[in-house]
Amino acid sequence: MRVKAVISYDGSHYQGFQKQKSTKMTITAAIEKALASLQIDSPIVGSGRTDAGVHATGQVIHFDLPDFWSDLEKLKHNLNRKLTDISFKHISVAANDFHARFSAKKRVYRYVFKTHKPSVFEHKYISYYEAFDPALLINALKIFEGEHDFNFFHKTGTITHTTIRKIYRTDYVERNGYHFIYFQANGFLRSQVRMMVDAAMRCARGDMSITQLQEQLTCQKKHTTKLAPPEGLYLSRIVYG
Template identity: 30%
Template sequence: MQRIKLVLAYDGTDFCGWQLQPELRTVQGVLEQAIIRITGTPVRVHGSGRTDSGVHAFGQVVHFDVEEDRAAVPWQRALNSLLPDDVTVLNAELVPSDFHSRFNAVRKTYTYTLWLDNSFFLPWRRHYVWKCGPLDLSALDRGMQFFLGEHDFASFQNTGTPVSSTVRTIHEFRRYPGQIGQEMILEVCGSGFLKQMVRNMVGCLVNIGRGKAEPETVRSLLQMKDRTAAPATAPAQGLCMAGVYYGESGCGGTDIGRNQPQGSGIDGEA
């Protein structure tokens, strides 16, 4: 058997998330169906993490095994000819048999896009941003800094996925302008993320930016380890899995998961 690694981009609007679910359309499901049309036999695809309904990706990394005589298939071109319009293969390559898209990953990057203008809204952006309105960006920046470093993120984990530890490390947290003047992008890179952790952090930061909480609230919530004390979860459609990294270092969405496999692994989902 030979192991194939893919990097995917997808629009999560019409998917019920990444993971296979009976009778529901998922990214994993349509990808496996396309692979089976090439191999003629069932193939299980393993993802670097799970995304919820409505969440997008520009750097989802997956792997699967095929018989040796199928390894030379031009997988990027072949799959893109079979996949629906809302998912595409950005890169395909043969990797060592011990590579694992989830367990070898050492860092992940997510972006979250906010719409900051209440005077108008571009309707075709509704599936990709959170229309949160104007924010105090200085307060938001101060709140962001409290997330940096290693912390117990129990206050920012939603229920549904058992994990051995809720301790994670945030390496970078920054913001920059979006493609449209009314948009702002938050980008966070960490050792791993708990269930809906990124959306919960963004929900907290927007609360701070609206003047409903002080930036130091982040520190207090981290110490409390109580999800019920934290603000509501941000909507799914603003979130995008931007990159997965397998080297000793690296953050930011531009590498789209192409580093060499090595590392101890991450768990959970955002």
């Protein structure tokens, strides 16, 4: 039986979502270890990969259950007892052809930051940027909307069939001293969101012009390859159907 699970995790102590040969400290490795302890040997498949230090409030995974596991509430309870910094929010039966990654239609990332240094209780979960112009930030974010070749907005080293992605919507909101940037797209390349955030913030602080941002987005010239700090990034929602 194939199941779909919505999970959240604190990525602070992990080297990313994807399994790696060089370390066992990944979200995938931790979940598969917990599953194996419950006699579930299925690998998990995620809707997308997150970098080291990046969090999730709505990551979706799928895996296959042996016949003797039919009580999904009990399964969720047992997994949450065994896992640290990872929480199963929902587990539900899925169609046999459901695929957490390939069945997804939209992905939403949220970036959270402050303009003064976060406290010691926040610094693993909120990033820091110096004072900026919100109007310039909104203008910069709007540049990313639509379908573009993001070849100059991702880290290399991961095989991908195409660097073209469609961003349906961007948003910026400020609430009580916390700043939120949102990206909704059909998919993202490796570290694309972090690179877009930092480029937009450079425009918002006057360190880069909108023209330079457009030049990079149209693959004419690279003006920056820096990444926003991982602490403020959250994979927040996956949309299916």
